[in-house]
Amino acid sequence: MVKLASRMDTLPPYLFAALDERRRAVEARGVEVISLGIGDPDLPASPVVVETVQREAARAANHRYPRYDGLPAFRNAVAAYYARRFGVSLDPDREVLTVIGSKEGLAHLIWAYVEPGDIVLSPDPSYPVYHAHTGLAGGEVYALPLVAERGFLPDLAAIPEDVLTRAKLLFINYPNNPTAGVADRTFLAEAVELCRRHDILLVSDAAYVEMTLAGEPAPSVLEIPGAKDVAIEFYSLSKPFNMTGFRLGAAVGNAAAVAALGRMKNNSDSGQWNAIQYAGAAALERAPEAFFARMNEIYRKRRDKLCLGLRELGWDVPLPTATFYVWAEVPGGDDKAFASQLLEAGVVVVPGSGYGRHGQGYVRLCLTVSEEDIARVLERLGNLSPSPFTIPTARKPLL
Ligand SMILES: Cc1ncc(COP(=O)(O)O)c(C=O)c1O
Structure with missing residues (x-):
């Protein structure tokens, strides 16, 4: 086998390629997976x-x-x-x-x-x-x-x-x-x-x-x-x-x-x-502004449904004011274990440590699935037993 250039040692496997592999392994066991993983819009171009x-x-x-x-x-x-x-x-x-x-x-x-x-x-x-x-x-x-x-x-x-x-x-x-x-x-x-x-x-x-x-x-x-x-x-x-x-x-x-x-x-x-x-x-x-306004409105509704739903479950996630990502601190602090637990339940989220040391303890959730799928995500997470979410004592304001 020809030896790779040593510079390849500096290169980790691409985060999302690794995530895809794990998703396929779970799917092979018959679990239907909803992905809040990669930031790839689900809606068509104009x-x-x-x-x-x-x-x-x-x-x-x-x-x-x-x-x-x-x-x-x-x-x-x-x-x-x-x-x-x-x-x-x-x-x-x-x-x-x-x-x-x-x-x-x-x-x-x-x-x-x-x-x-x-x-x-x-x-x-x-x-x-x-x-x-x-x-x-x-x-x-x-x-x-x-x-x-x-x-x-x-x-x-x-x-x-x-x-x-x-x-x-x-x-x-x-x-x-x-x-x-x-x-x-x-x-x-x-x-x-x-x-x-x-x-x-x-x-x-x-x-x-x-x-x-x-x-x-x-x-x-x-x-x-x-x-x-x-x-x-x-x-x-x-x-x-x-x-x-x-x-x-x-x-x-x-x-x-x-x-x-x-x-x-x-x-x-x-x-x-x-x-x-x-x-x-x-x-x-x-008129790109009109297109952006329509898309951002869709993401806003999805954000509200997902974030407010997660808060109902006891996970006090913030409401993002930009992008289509929710960056949430995980209960318990172990982002990889938390993401694995969610994956077993058929929900992909990205462990924050994949983005660097200061991403540890966070996961990223992407708003690129329909509100119907968000409802299914919430149902799956609500059924987790024992629940990975701690019950907050106070609700954060909406924005
Ligand atoms: C911060 C950031 N920059 C750049 C890109 C690359 O986007 P593209 O190559 O599709 O323009 C992405 C894609 O996820 C991104 O998140």
């Missing part, structure tokens, strides 16, 4: 998206390689959308790049910047890709704990000077996966200022920026004056447009970072299919 792909698929011009820097129609649509939604002006040629989903873009960006000895400042818990590729590239993650007491915002002032000196990238992700934490402009400005002072590239993962369930719409980091000098942002069409399978997003912001990512990508992939980029442009141009 008809505009589907019709555009169908139409563009029939055009022979789209059967060829796409342009390396992305289809101008898509990049223009992203720039026009950023201007309208965030008041941010972007040059579609120098400051917007098509990515094959933001996961691809985030991973390749790390390879463009990180070399052995470099530090990457990254949240813990976090989306696993930042850590995985930093390790592969020989970099070192300096974990920024996201804890409930700080509203799941990292304490940037607590990062030691010598760490800041060696740091190349700072990842932020708001609204946040997995904690559902939200950041205001004050925090974003603090991150921009820190990166400016220490010559660090600020990487904002905005995969959930459209998914607000209460309060004001979430901001883009590029709204902060001067942010373009230090920041690149990843906008994803996956979750808000129910387009995870299409694989489409955009890297926007700092022109040098966008160009570096483009150069890395040109040598690794050949871009996203034009038909999908046309569909993305159509999605951004044709």
Whole structure:
């Protein structure tokens, strides 16, 4: 057997692949499983998206390689959308790049910047890709704990000077996966200022920026004056447009970072299919706000049903105000044992320790199943004997 590169030792099995395997084992025993696991919308993309792909698929011009820097129609649509939604002006040629989903873009960006000895400042818990590729590239993650007491915002002032000196990238992700934490402009400005002072590239993962369930719409980091000098942002069409399978997003912001990512990508992939980029442009141009409002309303109802139902069962979970995730502390503190117990009852939740050390003691539940399925989840959990939930003495307010 050919020996794997030693860098593969830094790579854990992908969290959701491991979870799927365990789910299949339970299903093989005849248990029907409802998954509140991976964050993959259960509802379809809009008809505009589907019709555009169908139409563009029939055009022979789209059967060829796409342009390396992305289809101008898509990049223009992203720039026009950023201007309208965030008041941010972007040059579609120098400051917007098509990515094959933001996961691809985030991973390749790390390879463009990180070399052995470099530090990457990254949240813990976090989306696993930042850590995985930093390790592969020989970099070192300096974990920024996201804890409930700080509203799941990292304490940037607590990062030691010598760490800041060696740091190349700072990842932020708001609204946040997995904690559902939200950041205001004050925090974003603090991150921009820190990166400016220490010559660090600020990487904002905005995969959930459209998914607000209460309060004001979430901001883009590029709204902060001067942010373009230090920041690149990843906008994803996956979750808000129910387009995870299409694989489409955009890297926007700092022109040098966008160009570096483009150069890395040109040598690794050949871009996203034009038909999908046309569909993305159509999605951004044709009343996306109305689509988001409908989806967020559906998630809000599901959130209320799930969270209030769990509280009835004695599990005092918080109500998220953004994303479609519920990040809940587990009774007893052992997230893996708790998730296993729920899986045996036919309910998949993700143990928080899969997202990092500070995810220990939490599980993530995703609102991507129907209200009917949520009712079935509640029934299954209510039938657990002995109940894993402690009875709270006081109910938390709704929001
Ligand atoms: C925080 C975060 N960033 C990025 C992604 C990747 O999304 P996509 O590659 O579909 O754009 C995800 C997907 O779960 C995510 O949770």
